[in-house]
Amino acid sequence: MPSPALSAARTPAPALPALPQHAPLVTAIRDGLVESVHYGSAIAMAADGSTVASAGEPSKPFYPRSSLKPLQAVAMVRAGLELPADLLALAAASHSGAAKHREGALRILELHGLSVNAFDNSTDLPYGAREREEWLRTGGAATQLTQNCSGKHAAMAATCVVNGWPVHGYLDPSHPLQQLVAKTVRDLTDEEPFTVSTDGCGTPLFALTLQGMARAFGLIAAAAGTGAYDDGGPVPRSAAAAVGLAMQQHPDMVAGEGRDVTALMRLLPGSVAKDGFEGVQLVGLADGSAVAVKISDGGDRARMPATVKLLEALGVDTARLSGIATAPVLGGGHQVGLLQATDFLNHSSEPVNEAL
Structure with a gap:
């Protein structure tokens, strides 16, 4: 044998x-x-x-990985999620895991009567090198809160509360939240996903084209340019504008200090930028x-x-x-x-x- x-x-x-x-x-x-x-x-x-x-x-087709997060955030705002601009930027973030990122994710949860028990993402150490070293020096271990997608997951759980949807199972592709995300991705990219997989954090992941993703980022950046302002901050005219403006106003929440995506948005006013694992980068400009x-x-x-x-x-x-x-x-x-x-x-x- x-x-x-x-x-x-x-x-x-x-x-x-x-x-x-x-x-x-x-x-x-x-x-x-x-x-x-x-x-x-x-x-x-x-x-x-x-x-x-x-x-x-x-x-x-390719997997956009975390560059999908602004599109997912647009879906959540469409579903009625309302957050301060810094927290909405965090919802679209692959954050470095600094204290302000961790505290921001907790604020999203607390605003909606939730705790870290609502998280359904994977665990990880902080993504940023300095943030990871500091976390480890203080005895920290890999957690769901320090994982770079925790802002998005806190926002997803909060969106479920806002709509009366079950928080448990919010990552299931059949969940109302993920159905809305899928529709929003189709709307913004003008594409039907070639296939659906699972991202590293556990979120449904759509295979799209660079053309489709560029279209989506152009729409988000252009929408941000149409936002009106008052003393209380941006009053966007659409969900896409809300997300784009939040990212522009708080690029440090989208990534972190020392990160090239944060630097690009600071250096290029009116841009909306997001990276993704496996060598992905998207940038939308104010003219669309x-x-x-x-x-x-x-x-x-x-x-x-x-x-x-x-x-x-x-x-x-x-x-x-x-x-x-x-x-x-x-x-x-x-x-x-x-x-x-x-x-x-x-x-x-x-x-x-x-x-x-």
């Missing part, structure tokens, strides 16, 4: 899905030699939905245009160089973004090279499959 190891070895591997055809977007150059190349797909879209520039295959990036190997360091390159294609003056558009390559503690975007917007060759 064959051993289990032999049996497993003889079992044919499942067929791989078709691999996307990506383009080289970002390189790491060490002393004049290209040491590493990050491939991916990207698109810059005008407000009318036309493509200004693209690379790779932006029409192929937007850019979307997916790095094929999931490399986080390549997100922002490619994003800034795309913003150039939309006519954005990116000089102020130079600090996040590149990063030094070090040798012996000294700079010996640079991480930088390729000239992919001007590259005329066909996309390639770097796995072949």
Whole structure:
């Protein structure tokens, strides 16, 4: 009788899905030699939905990961959730886990008569390096509160209370909240999801295209630009405006100090930006245009160089973004090279499959 190891070895591997055809977007150059190349797909879209520039295959489905959070927040506001702007920004956040983020998630719960027992997300240490080190120094462990999606989950539980929906099971795709999220995602992206999976925190995750996600971020940023103001703060005219304005006013709640997404929104007024695991970046601009990036190997360091390159294609003056558009390559503690975007917007060759 064959051993289990032999049996497993003889079992044919499942067929791989078709691999996307990506383009080289970002390189790491060490002393004049290209040491590493990050491939991916990207698109810059005008407000009318036309493509200004693209690379790779932006029409192929991908998982937007946490860049879906602003769309999920729009769904919650549509469902009647009302929060102060800083807490609404936290609902759309992948926060670093600083004290203000943890306390903000608790405030959302307390405003709706809930406790941390309402959370149904996974546990994790704070996402930010400094925040994680501080948490560990004080004896902290992985919790649902410190997990980077806790603001979103607190808001989801609160939305259930507002509508009289069961809090238990709020992540189930058949739950009224997730049904509304799915409809909102379809509305904003103008796409039917190719498939539905589960994100790292446990939330339903939709496979969409970079084109569809760019459209959604352009709509959210443009809506924020139509918001009216009074002494009490923004009085948005739509759920999309409420979310966009909150993110613009509180970029530190969307990510955290030292995070490139927070820096981008501070440096580029009128923008709405959100990153996602596995090399995803979305940015919407006040005129309704937007850019979307997916790095094929999931490399986080390549997100922002490619994003800034795309913003150039939309006519954005990116000089102020130079600090996040590149990063030094070090040798012996000294700079010996640079991480930088390729000239992919001007590259005329066909996309390639770097796995072949």
